[in-house]
Amino acid sequence: MTIVKRSMITAVCVALTVVLPMAFHAVPNAGSVILPMHIPVLLCGLICGWPFGLACGLIGPLLSNLFTGMPPMAALPAMLVELAVYGLMAGLLMSCVRTRKVYADLYFSLLVAMLAGRIVAGMARALIFAAGSYSMAAWTTSYFVTSLPGIAIQIVLLPSIVFALERARLIPARYPKEIVLDGSPGLDSSE
Amino acid sequence: MSRIPAGMYIPGKSFLHRLDPLAKLIGLIILLAAVIAASSPGGYLLLILFIGVLLALSGLPFKLAIAPLRRTYLFFAVIFLMNALFFADVDPLWTWWIFSLSRTGLIQGANVVLRLAIIIVAGHILISTTSPMEITAAFRRLLKPLQYINIPVDIVALIVSVAIHFIPVLAEEVEMIRKAQTVRGARFDSTRLRDRAASLLPLVIPVFVNAFKRADELALAMEARGYRGEGRRVSGPEIAFQARDFGAVLIMAAICAVQILVL
Amino acid sequence: MPIVLEKASYTYAPGTPYEAAALCDIDLQIADGEFIGIMGHTGSGKSTLLQLIAGLITPSRGKVMIDGCDINARNYNRDVLRKKLSMIFQYPEYQLFETTVEKELAFSLKHSGLPGKEVKERVRRALEAVGFSYTRVRSLSPLGLSGGEKRKVAIACALVTEPKILLLDEPVAGLDPRGRKEFLEIITRRNKAGTTIIMVSHDADVLGNYAQRILVLNQGKLLLDGPAKRVFTDIEKLEALKLGVCRPRKLARRLKECGIPFPQDIAGYDEFIAAVVEVSKKGGMSHEPDTGRHVYSR
Structure with missing residues (x-):
C-alpha cells in the first residue's frame, strides 16, 4: 500500500476512535467492557504498520476528547500512552511475526500488543500520572479483570474485520495465493 | 466521488483568503485556546461576534459557512443529551433508571455543544478559505522543528484534517447501519458474553468496510491529482509573514487574553 | 387496518435548543397489498x-399500530414485527458483513425459529427472486461482489x-437505468403477490409509474394523500412546492395547452398511452397538427 493510502486509512481509523464510543454509548457498560476505542487503533497498527498505528493511538484519543469529552481530561494521558503502545506494538509485531498463517500472526500480535499496552500504561500511571496512589491491585483490576471480556471480544472482532477487509479487496492479502503455472502445488501452498 | 464529504476549499480573493495560511492556522489554535477558556455567556458572545467578523472577512455566503452545523445537528443533540443525562451530580433535577438530569449536566452539555459549534465553524472557515495543500504546508511550517527528529509532519497534518472531516459523516453512517441491522433482527444488547462479540459483528464489520472504502476512494483521488505523500513536494512559493499576518495573529492573541483574563 | 398511524408525531432532540419537529400529527391508514409512494423534500419527514x-424510532406523541397492535407498547414482542416487516435503506449494500451470501441471507432468519431446511429453501427463493442462481452465488463472499450484485x-x-410489509427508503438511488428497472420489477412482483410496499423516492417518475397511492409530505405534515392519478392532477400545487411531477402528467398538460382535449388524471406511462389511444380514436389528436408538432419541439 502507498503512503497516501495508509494515511487515509489512518485518518478514518482516527475518526472511528471518536465515533465508535458514541455508537456504543447506548449499550450499558459498553465503554469499559467492549473498549470500542481500542478497535480502530489496533486495526490501524495491524494493517498500516507501526508508525501509523502509533499516530492513530496518539491522535484518536485527543480528537475524541475534543469532540465528545470522552475520555475525560484526567484519564487522557494514561489512555494516550496505552493506545499509542497498542498501535505501535500491533504494527511492529505484524511486521516481525510471519508464521505463514494469517490467524496465528493476528492472534499473536494482538495478544502481545494488548498485554504490552496494559503493562506500559500501568507503569506510566504508577510512576508518573498518579505516583504513589497506584497499587498493583488497582492496576490488575482496571486493566485485566474488568476488561477481560473486552479482550476476549477484541480477539474475536479484529481478525474478522481484517478478513472482511481482505475479502472486500480494500487491503492486500497478507499471504497472496501463489499463482501456480505448471499445475503442481507450489512451495507455499502446503498449508 | 459524489459521496466525498463537503467542507471543501472555495477559491476567492477575500482578506482571509490572502492571509498567510500559517497565520490562519496559528489564529485557529489561539482561538481553540480561547474557546476552551470561555466559561461565561459574555465569553461565548465575544467568540460568536468574532466568528461573525471572520465570516464577513471571508466573503463566504452565510448559509455555506454554517452548512456543517446544519448537517450535523443530530450529532450535537446526541452530545448534548449525553452530557445532560449522564453527568453524575449530587443534586439531580430528575432521575430515571440510568439517566440523571442535573443542572451541572445541562450547563456542561450546553458548554460542550457551544464550544464544538464554534470550533467547527471556525475550522470550516479555515478549510473553505485555504486549500488543503496550503493547510498541510502551513502545518509543516508550524511543526517544522519536529522534522529534525524525523517526524513526517505533513502526513500527520493530513491525517488530522481528513479525520476531523470524517467524524460527522461516519457518525451518521454508523447510526444508519445500526438501524438497518436492527430491522434484520440483529440484537446488540446480548447479555451473554459469548454472544456479545458475535452480535457486534453485523455492526462493526460494515462500519469498517465502508470507512475503508471511503479511505480508498480518497487516496485514489489524491494520487490521481499527483499527491504522493512525500515531504519534498513542491508547495508553491513560500509566502513570508507580512504586516497583516502579524496583525491577525496579534488580534487573536488579544481576544484570547481578554477571554482568559477578563471574562 | 394493517398499518394505522394515529396522530403520530416525532420530534428530534426534544427539550433541547436543537428541538425540531420532524413529523406532526400524522393520521394514516394503509391496507394490505397497497403500493404506496411517499414524496417530499429532504427534511420533510419521509424517512x-x-x-x-x-x-426504529418511537413517536413522541401518538400511536403506530400494525395489525391492531401498538408496536411501541411495552408488552409488544418486537420479533413479531421483524418477521412481518423488512426495510431496504438507501445504499443497502452497506450492511453486508457475512463470509458467504448464504450466511448473509440466513442472518435475517436467525431469530425466526424456522428449521434449517426451510431456511435454506427461503434463501434459495430470495436469491432467485433477485435473479441469482442459488448454486452459483451461495458460497461467494458478499463483500467481494460487484456493486450491482451487492445491491441485489x-x-x-x-x-x-418473506415480509408482509416492505419499506423502501430511496431504493433506486445510485442504480443505473437497467438496475433501476430490474429492481422495480422485483418489487412490483412482490406487490402483486400481496406484499404491502411503502416506497420513499424523490423521483416522481418512478412513483407515478409504480405506486397506486401517493403521500406528499411537507415540513412534517401530510399534505396530500390519494391515488397517484389524483395527486398528480393537482400539478400546480406540486410545482408550487417545487416537487417533481412525473413526465406523463407533464406531457398531458402540454397536450391540453395545445388545445387537445386530453385527460389530466395521468400518472404512469401506461395510462398516458391508453389516453392517447382513447383520444385519437375520438379524432382528438388529428386536429391542429401544427400545434402537435410544437409539443414535441419543446
Whole structure:
C-alpha cells in the first residue's frame, strides 16, 4: 500500500476512535467492557504498520476528547500512552511475526500488543500520572479483570474485520495465493 | 466521488483568503485556546461576534459557512443529551433508571455543544478559505522543528484534517447501519458474553468496510491529482509573514487574553 | 387496518435548543397489498415516517399500530414485527458483513425459529427472486461482489423473511437505468403477490409509474394523500412546492395547452398511452397538427 493510502486509512481509523464510543454509548457498560476505542487503533497498527498505528493511538484519543469529552481530561494521558503502545506494538509485531498463517500472526500480535499496552500504561500511571496512589491491585483490576471480556471480544472482532477487509479487496492479502503455472502445488501452498 | 464529504476549499480573493495560511492556522489554535477558556455567556458572545467578523472577512455566503452545523445537528443533540443525562451530580433535577438530569449536566452539555459549534465553524472557515495543500504546508511550517527528529509532519497534518472531516459523516453512517441491522433482527444488547462479540459483528464489520472504502476512494483521488505523500513536494512559493499576518495573529492573541483574563 | 398511524408525531432532540419537529400529527391508514409512494423534500419527514413504521424510532406523541397492535407498547414482542416487516435503506449494500451470501441471507432468519431446511429453501427463493442462481452465488463472499450484485444480495436479505410489509427508503438511488428497472420489477412482483410496499423516492417518475397511492409530505405534515392519478392532477400545487411531477402528467398538460382535449388524471406511462389511444380514436389528436408538432419541439 502507498503512503497516501495508509494515511487515509489512518485518518478514518482516527475518526472511528471518536465515533465508535458514541455508537456504543447506548449499550450499558459498553465503554469499559467492549473498549470500542481500542478497535480502530489496533486495526490501524495491524494493517498500516507501526508508525501509523502509533499516530492513530496518539491522535484518536485527543480528537475524541475534543469532540465528545470522552475520555475525560484526567484519564487522557494514561489512555494516550496505552493506545499509542497498542498501535505501535500491533504494527511492529505484524511486521516481525510471519508464521505463514494469517490467524496465528493476528492472534499473536494482538495478544502481545494488548498485554504490552496494559503493562506500559500501568507503569506510566504508577510512576508518573498518579505516583504513589497506584497499587498493583488497582492496576490488575482496571486493566485485566474488568476488561477481560473486552479482550476476549477484541480477539474475536479484529481478525474478522481484517478478513472482511481482505475479502472486500480494500487491503492486500497478507499471504497472496501463489499463482501456480505448471499445475503442481507450489512451495507455499502446503498449508 | 459524489459521496466525498463537503467542507471543501472555495477559491476567492477575500482578506482571509490572502492571509498567510500559517497565520490562519496559528489564529485557529489561539482561538481553540480561547474557546476552551470561555466559561461565561459574555465569553461565548465575544467568540460568536468574532466568528461573525471572520465570516464577513471571508466573503463566504452565510448559509455555506454554517452548512456543517446544519448537517450535523443530530450529532450535537446526541452530545448534548449525553452530557445532560449522564453527568453524575449530587443534586439531580430528575432521575430515571440510568439517566440523571442535573443542572451541572445541562450547563456542561450546553458548554460542550457551544464550544464544538464554534470550533467547527471556525475550522470550516479555515478549510473553505485555504486549500488543503496550503493547510498541510502551513502545518509543516508550524511543526517544522519536529522534522529534525524525523517526524513526517505533513502526513500527520493530513491525517488530522481528513479525520476531523470524517467524524460527522461516519457518525451518521454508523447510526444508519445500526438501524438497518436492527430491522434484520440483529440484537446488540446480548447479555451473554459469548454472544456479545458475535452480535457486534453485523455492526462493526460494515462500519469498517465502508470507512475503508471511503479511505480508498480518497487516496485514489489524491494520487490521481499527483499527491504522493512525500515531504519534498513542491508547495508553491513560500509566502513570508507580512504586516497583516502579524496583525491577525496579534488580534487573536488579544481576544484570547481578554477571554482568559477578563471574562 | 394493517398499518394505522394515529396522530403520530416525532420530534428530534426534544427539550433541547436543537428541538425540531420532524413529523406532526400524522393520521394514516394503509391496507394490505397497497403500493404506496411517499414524496417530499429532504427534511420533510419521509424517512422519519418509514422509521416510525419500522419501529426504529418511537413517536413522541401518538400511536403506530400494525395489525391492531401498538408496536411501541411495552408488552409488544418486537420479533413479531421483524418477521412481518423488512426495510431496504438507501445504499443497502452497506450492511453486508457475512463470509458467504448464504450466511448473509440466513442472518435475517436467525431469530425466526424456522428449521434449517426451510431456511435454506427461503434463501434459495430470495436469491432467485433477485435473479441469482442459488448454486452459483451461495458460497461467494458478499463483500467481494460487484456493486450491482451487492445491491441485489442486500435486497434479497430484505426479501428472505418473506415480509408482509416492505419499506423502501430511496431504493433506486445510485442504480443505473437497467438496475433501476430490474429492481422495480422485483418489487412490483412482490406487490402483486400481496406484499404491502411503502416506497420513499424523490423521483416522481418512478412513483407515478409504480405506486397506486401517493403521500406528499411537507415540513412534517401530510399534505396530500390519494391515488397517484389524483395527486398528480393537482400539478400546480406540486410545482408550487417545487416537487417533481412525473413526465406523463407533464406531457398531458402540454397536450391540453395545445388545445387537445386530453385527460389530466395521468400518472404512469401506461395510462398516458391508453389516453392517447382513447383520444385519437375520438379524432382528438388529428386536429391542429401544427400545434402537435410544437409539443414535441419543446
